[in-house]
Amino acid sequence: MSYPGAPQTTASMSKPTRAALIGAVIAALITLPGLALGTLWDNSETAYGEVAREILLTHDWVIMHFNGLPWFVQPPLYFWIGAVFAKVLGVGTLALRLPAALATIAMGGMTGYAVTRQAGSRAGIFASVILSTSLMQAVVGRLAIMDALLDLAVAFTIFWWFRALQTGRDRYAVYGWIAAAFGFLAKGPVAPVIALLVVVPYAIWERHSQSLQHVAQQQTGVPQTPSWRGWIGGALLFLVVIVPWFAVLTHQAGFATLRIMIGHYTFERYTGVIENQSGPFWYYLPVVILGFFPWVAFLPVAIAWGARFLSNPSDPTIARLLRLAFVWSIVPFVFFSFAKTKLPNYIALELPALALLVGVYFDAIARKQGSRAATVSAACVPVFIGSLAVAAVIFIHSNHFTTSVHAVLWDLSVMGATIFCGAILTVILLLRRETAYVPYALGAAMLLAVDTLAICIVPQAEAFKPVPQLAHFINANLQPDDAIAIQSIPGSNALLFYTRPPVTVLPAPDVTHVQRGVLASDFICSAPRAFVIAPKQRPLYDPTYGRHRKILAQSGRAVLFLYSGPQCVRKARPF
Numbered sequence: 001m002s003y004p005g006a007p008q009t010t011a012s013m014s015k016p017t018r019a020a021l022i023g024a025v026i027a028a029l030i031t032l033p034g035l036a037l038g039t040l041w042d043n044s045e046t047a048y049g050e051v052a053r054e055i056l057l058t059h060d061w062v063i064m065h066f067n068g069l070p071w072f073v074q075p076p077l078y079f080w081i082g083a084v085f086a087k088v089l090g091v092g093t094l095a096l097r098l099p100a101a102l103a104t105i106a107m108g109g110m111t112g113y114a115v116t117r118q119a120g121s122r123a124g125i126f127a128s129v130i131l132s133t134s135l136m137q138a139v140v141g142r143l144a145i146m147d148a149l150l151d152l153a154v155a156f157t158i159f160w161w162f163r164a165l166q167t168g169r170d171r172y173a174v175y176g177w178i179a180a181a182f183g184f185l186a187k188g189p190v191a192p193v194i195a196l197l198v199v200v201p202y203a204i205w206e207r208h209s210q211s212l213q214h215v216a217q218q219q220t221g222v223p224q225t226p227s228w229r230g231w232i233g234g235a236l237l238f239l240v241v242i243v244p245w246f247a248v249l250t251h252q253a254g255f256a257t258l259r260i261m262i263g264h265y266t267f268e269r270y271t272g273v274i275e276n277q278s279g280p281f282w283y284y285l286p287v288v289i290l291g292f293f294p295w296v297a298f299l300p301v302a303i304a305w306g307a308r309f310l311s312n313p314s315d316p317t318i319a320r321l322l323r324l325a326f327v328w329s330i331v332p333f334v335f336f337s338f339a340k341t342k343l344p345n346y347i348a349l350e351l352p353a354l355a356l357l358v359g360v361y362f363d364a365i366a367r368k369q370g371s372r373a374a375t376v377s378a379a380c381v382p383v384f385i386g387s388l389a390v391a392a393v394i395f396i397h398s399n400h401f402t403t404s405v406h407a408v409l410w411d412l413s414v415m416g417a418t419i420f421c422g423a424i425l426t427v428i429l430l431l432r433r434e435t436a437y438v439p440y441a442l443g444a445a446m447l448l449a450v451d452t453l454a455i456c457i458v459p460q461a462e463a464f465k466p467v468p469q470l471a472h473f474i475n476a477n478l479q480p481d482d483a484i485a486i487q488s489i490p491g492s493n494a495l496l497f498y499t500r501p502p503v504t505v506l507p508a509p510d511v512t513h514v515q516r517g518v519l520a521s522d523f524i525c526s527a528p529r530a531f532v533i534a535p536k537q538r539p540l541y542d543p544t545y546g547r548h549r550k551i552l553a554q555s556g557r558a559v560l561f562l563y564s565g566p567q568c569v570r571k572a573r574p575f
Helices: 016-031 044-058 077-089 093-119 121-132 135-140 147-167 170-187 190-213 228-253 256-271 284-291 295-311 316-337 344-368 372-398 403-407 409-431 435-464 466-477 492-498 520-524
Strands: 483-487 503-506 530-535 548-555 558-564
Touching: 016 093, 016 121, 016 435, 044 077, 044 093, 044 492, 077 093, 077 147, 077 170, 093 121, 093 135, 093 147, 093 316, 093 344, 121 135, 121 344, 121 435, 135 147, 135 284, 135 344, 135 435, 147 170, 147 190, 147 316, 147 344, 170 190, 170 228, 190 316, 228 256, 284 316, 284 344, 295 316, 295 344, 316 344, 344 435, 409 435, 435 466, 466 492, 466 530, 466 548, 466 558, 483 492, 483 520, 492 503, 503 520, 520 530
Parallel strands: 483 503, 483 530
Antiparallel strands: 530 558, 548 558
């Protein structure tokens, strides 16, 4: 007896292209609407956007620059793509977010294609819909960061190597190495490392399971290991892709650049804490729960079903796919949990595995016409949304917020109500045993909710971002020899991105000695005119050093000052 959701005929395996198209369309619908609205978020979006912009300012495509200085934090792939889009579309939100959006769309299509080849078109479409409508996938696809490119490259690498182990064909091993190379250029060695950490344990588990079953290769299609030529040839192509840029970089800037980029910002990021981005060992547990929302409600029952299926597999193809999903879900989670530096987006590269597991599970219950456990899981979603709404009302009622916050409450309510209704419809469909429509109902609700967030709610957050608004006034009055700084206000990267380098971050006016940077007094005296964004409420010691200080604009608690006029007159600070 074969697994009921498994592909049985050649015709059922001829639909991966359709599944890929559907997956890509769903990802586009949840990623592209409102992508160009608003300004970039500080800190990462404006930092990475500025590095891409400075490629166009410096005309240097080898050495990345930030604030006019060489920058050796990340490899160049995202910045190259972002610079090309900025050259064509203009430097702005759309151009710099488009690389991540296109990578997310490709991820949705590729997941649908890969899963369909193994488990049939319905499972493939389910997996792509679940992946694209999970919260973290939608968010990462809308940010001007390189993580979407990394996630895409890692997924391509894992799927190609999985295919290589399944068929024994060298070309799939080569394709995987090429994908790993682009992942390396996106964010460093983490791409091939994660892919190998997933594929190697999977291959060992697969070989062990086949040896336990004592099933002949002709009967089961036992995965074949590609020849050493495929792996070595792929590894050589991996080097062909990554070495040229690194060679030119080290030729122009020295080998110290590799120590900074690969040593400090990669290996030391794992063994130590970089930029105060730390967290406890269980840090990624709530990240997965929130990031895989709303589908996390079905994850426990999908895991239980997958474990039962693997204990007595009726279809070897589905069993291999489930083993891959389990390894892919567990190994990166454990790997990043041991890392000293932690960020939520690190774990996004395992979302395809979670979507794969839940998608295949939904296909199974669709064949079996219903599942009580799935109904209970679906009921958890509206309960969660309702509890969150109650908590939000209590929180807002207990605190004093500006009218800007209250202005978005209606949109937030619509967003929450959309997901709530989608979850209720999901429960109804499960109770009526119309399980084939369940992923579409909840996925559509999530799509509408995310688009509501992007189009209606996020633009209103501009009121809470004073720096881009004040940068507009700087640009309107800027002269060639003017200097720009920010003092005691967050948003230095945004000020840099929306004006021009260099931008100086100043200590408080009463600071008289600094190990790094520039004193406020030295900056104010350094140019004919100096623009400074600072808090409206000034400290007791706030000299102008004999210069004229004028308020040009104000946004919230931030004020744009212009220092001009006579040369500085330094006076000793009274004590």
